[in-house]
Structure formats: structure tokens, C-alpha cells
Amino acid sequence: MKQVAAVMKAWALKKENLPEHEAHKWWLAGLLHDADWEKFPGDHCRIIIEELEKRNIDPEIIHCIASHGPKHFGVAPESKMDKMIYMIDELSGFIHAAALVRPLQYEGMDVKSVMKKLKTPAFAAQVSREDIQDAQGRTGIPLEEIIDFIIQHQRDVR
Ligand SMILES: [Fe+2]
Numbered sequence: 001m002k003q004v005a006a007v008m009k010a011w012a013l014k015k016e017n018l019p020e021h022e023a024h025k026w027w028l029a030g031l032l033h034d035a036d037w038e039k040f041p042g043d044h045c046r047i048i049i050e051e052l053e054k055r056n057i058d059p060e061i062i063h064c065i066a067s068h069g070p071k072h073f074g075v076a077p078e079s080k081m082d083k084m085i086y087m088i089d090e091l092s093g094f095i096h097a098a099a100l101v102r103p104l105q106y107e108g109m110d111v112k113s114v115m116k117k118l119k120t121p122a123f124a125a126q127v128s129r130e131d132i133q134d135a136q137g138r139t140g141i142p143l144e145e146i147i148d149f150i151i152q153h154q155r156d157v158r
């Protein structure tokens with residue numbers, strides 16, 4: 001979640017040129033999107049949404065969290081923030097898995113090797129290639145560009 005938050009915020013600032021207070025929303029959505037996952041895997045996303053609604057959190061943030069898995073939660077990504085959390089969430093975990101099997105982890109990791117692993121169904125098989133394709137289509141941003149950005153921005157997040 002910390003990695004998704006860091007990449008979301010960096011994307012908002014550097015690629016969308018948003019001001020700090022807007023980028024903070026992207027960070028918060030990233031940080032909280034899976035907050036109920038460990039305790040309530042069967043109700044994932046519903047619980048956190050209810051909690052945030054009770055606390056009158058910004059509806060943009062709530063919608064963003066609700067749309068981070070359109071096939072699972074039935075909420076379609078609409079805003080740029082929505083589409084990017086869907087995209088970054090899927091790829092962030094995948095890239096982290098790719099880093100963990102390399103002796104130098106993120107050091108020297110390139111886009112090509114990640115693209116190759118994406119085409120290897122057995123690698124991190126739980127990451128849905130279909131969702132990645134779907135998210136990429138919605139953002140319209142080349143996969144290579146997003147992968148490169150994630151490698152650069154989540155490497156130091158622990
Ligand atoms: Fe999730």
C-alpha cells in the first residue's frame with residue numbers, strides 16, 4: 001500500500017502536474033485502498049468504503065478506492081485518479097515480485113525484463129494480465145511508460 005501510495009503521488013505531481021494538495025489525495029487513496037483486505041478479505045473494499053463514508057472523506061478519494069478493481073467491486077474507474085490506481089495497483093505488486101527474484105532487486109531492473117515476465121503466465125500468476133490490459137486500455141498510457149515510472153518511484157519505498 002505504501003508503494004502504491006508513493007507511486008500515485010509521484011505520478012500526480014510529475015505526470016499530471018497537480019499541486020501538492022491534489023497529489024495528497026492520490027497518495028491517500030493509494031495508502032488506504034487495501035486497508036480492509038487483511039481483516040476482511042471476503043468483504044474487501046466494502047468495509048473500507050463504509051468507514052471512509054462515515055468519516056466524510058473526500059468523495060473523489062472514496063470513488064477512487066471503490067474503483068480499484070472494477071471486475072471485483074463493480075465500480076467503473078472514471079477520473080484519471082481512478083484509472084491510475086487500477087493501473088498502478090496491478091503493476092506495482094507485479095514489479096515488486098519481479099524485483100524480489102533479482103539478486104540486486106530494483107538495481108538495474110529494466111522495462112524489457114518486466115514486459116517479458118508479463119508474458120510468462122507462470123510468473124506471479126495471481127496478477128491478472130487481463131486486468132493489466134484492461135487498465136492500460138482505460139488510461140491510454142503505454143505500458144512501458146508506466147512500468148518505467150513505477151520502477152523508478154517505488155524502489156526506495158519500504
Ligand atoms: Fe485491492
Ligand SMILES: [Fe+2]
Nearest residue numbers: 004033034089
Ligand atoms: Fe492493492
